[in-house]
Amino acid sequence: MDELKSRIRKDGTVINSEILKVDRFLNHQIDPQLMKAIGKAFAIHFQNAGITKVLTIESSGIAPALMTGLEMNVPVLFARKKKSLTINEDSLTTDVYSFTKKVHNTVLLEKDTIIKEDHVLIIDDFLANGEAALGLTRLVELAGAAVSGIGIVIEKSFQQGRGRLDRAGYAVYSLARIASLNDHHVQFLD
Amino acid sequence: MDELKSRIRKDGTVINSEILKVDRFLNHQIDPQLMKAIGKAFAIHFQNAGITKVLTIESSGIAPALMTGLEMNVPVLFARKKKSLTINEDSLTTDVYSFTKKVHNTVLLEKDTIIKEDHVLIIDDFLANGEAALGLTRLVELAGAAVSGIGIVIEKSFQQGRGRLDRAGYAVYSLARIASLNDHHVQFLD
Numbered sequence: 302m303d304e305l306k307s308r309i310r311k312d313g314t315v316i317n318s319e320i321l322k323v324d325r326f327l328n329h330q331i332d333p334q335l336m337k338a339i340g341k342a343f344a345i346h347f348q349n350a351g352i353t354k355v356l357t358i359e360s361s362g363i364a365p366a367l368m369t370g371l372e373m374n375v376p377v378l379f380a381r382k383k384k385s386l387t388i389n390e391d392s393l394t395t396d397v398y399s400f401t402k403k404v405h406n407t408v409l410l411e412k413d414t415i416i417k418e419d420h421v422l423i424i425d426d427f428l429a430n431g432e433a434a435l436g437l438t439r440l441v442e443l444a445g446a447a448v449s450g451i452g453i454v455i456e457k458s459f460q461q462g463r464g465r466l467d468r469a470g471y472a473v474y475s476l477a478r479i480a481s482l483n484d485h486h487v488q489f490l491d
Numbered sequence: 492m493d494e495l496k497s498r499i500r501k502d503g504t505v506i507n508s509e510i511l512k513v514d515r516f517l518n519h520q521i522d523p524q525l526m527k528a529i530g531k532a533f534a535i536h537f538q539n540a541g542i543t544k545v546l547t548i549e550s551s552g553i554a555p556a557l558m559t560g561l562e563m564n565v566p567v568l569f570a571r572k573k574k575s576l577t578i579n580e581d582s583l584t585t586d587v588y589s590f591t592k593k594v595h596n597t598v599l600l601e602k603d604t605i606i607k608e609d610h611v612l613i614i615d616d617f618l619a620n621g622e623a624a625l626g627l628t629r630l631v632e633l634a635g636a637a638v639s640g641i642g643i644v645i646e647k648s649f650q651q652g653r654g655r656l657d658r659a660g661y662a663v664y665s666l667a668r669i670a671s672l673n674d675h676h677v678q679f680l681d
Binding site: 324325329330331332333334336337359363364367371374375377379381410411 | 522601
């Protein structure tokens with residue numbers, strides 16, 4: 302997606318060879334028009350996948366997931382990272398490790414929000430090691446539903462996540478694929 | 492906002508006289524079309540307030556804030572509840588107590604995301620004791636900018652938040668005002 306790549310070049314900051322900071326348009330400050338274009342791109346790519354729900358994980362996945370759900374006219378769900386008093390005990394949970402924050406999170410989804418008949422599109426802002434995306438696939442599968450696609454805004458292709466998702470057989474579509482962040486430079490894959 | 496009130500009546504669950512669960516359309520599963528209507532309602536109400544940025548707090552505020560920013564064509568910011576490794580030390584922070592989760596959170600915003608000249612519209616999903624909204628006003632004021640309005644999706648008018656914000660002189664606009672949750676019944680204010 303050219304608009305996204307230009308924006309990464311313009312407003313992204315390479316912190317080191319593993320971390321790209323995009324908090325000026327994606328995960329702290331959000332550009333709503335760019336998010337709308339991102340939602341449209343996912344909706345077009347997965348238009349024939351029979352998607353009935355979009356699933357993401359709080360917080361940075363919510364904006365692109367919401368815009369995708371708006372375009373596809375399906376509900377959006379966000380998995381939560383810890384228990385709130387207003388979420389009942391009847392939840393599906395899985396464990397996800399965050400390499401960025403160096404913490405294990407219990408990620409949870411209320412049991413009846415995804416049903417067996419659902420075809421779920423998983424959306425996330427970043428794909429690095431694949432921990433979050435794989436955690437979301439486990440929640441969908443615990444609900445007995447099908448993962449019908451995984452849409453990623455920015456894929457760090459030099460990390461292992463993409464390979465893990467591909468090997469597991471998921472249909473992955475990333476809007477920007479980054480081959481390397483070496484020398485403080487963003488090198489895209491294509 | 493009639494569409495929202497109908498939805499609260501239809502899909503909200505009164506847990507007790509203080510807690511209304513709306514996780515089927517607002518803060519776990521999100522209805523994107525309803526969020527779009529909510530964004531439009533805030534945009535219309537605050538159209539002459541000269542808003543330059545929308546500010547919310549992760550996670551449940553992101554969806555209504557994003558749709559408001561989309562309608563108003565301004566950037567959306569979400570304050571974070573704890574430090575991530577990719578957020579630098581140069582942050583504005585304040586302390587916010589969550590009565591629902593019974594925890595104190597450090598809420599932070601990167602320093603140069605809001606500038607002195609900004610007119611900020613604060614958006615949040617719920618107004619109860621006003622802790623989160625007042626925390627966001629402190630962040631805006633630490634940045635030297637003006638709080639030009641506060642938009643709330645659901646106000647629990649029987650709690651003290653609305654009064655605290657009114658007394659502090661903020662222009663508050665709530666889409667649904669709840670007078671009482673007694674007897675497992677949602678009683679709206681008007």
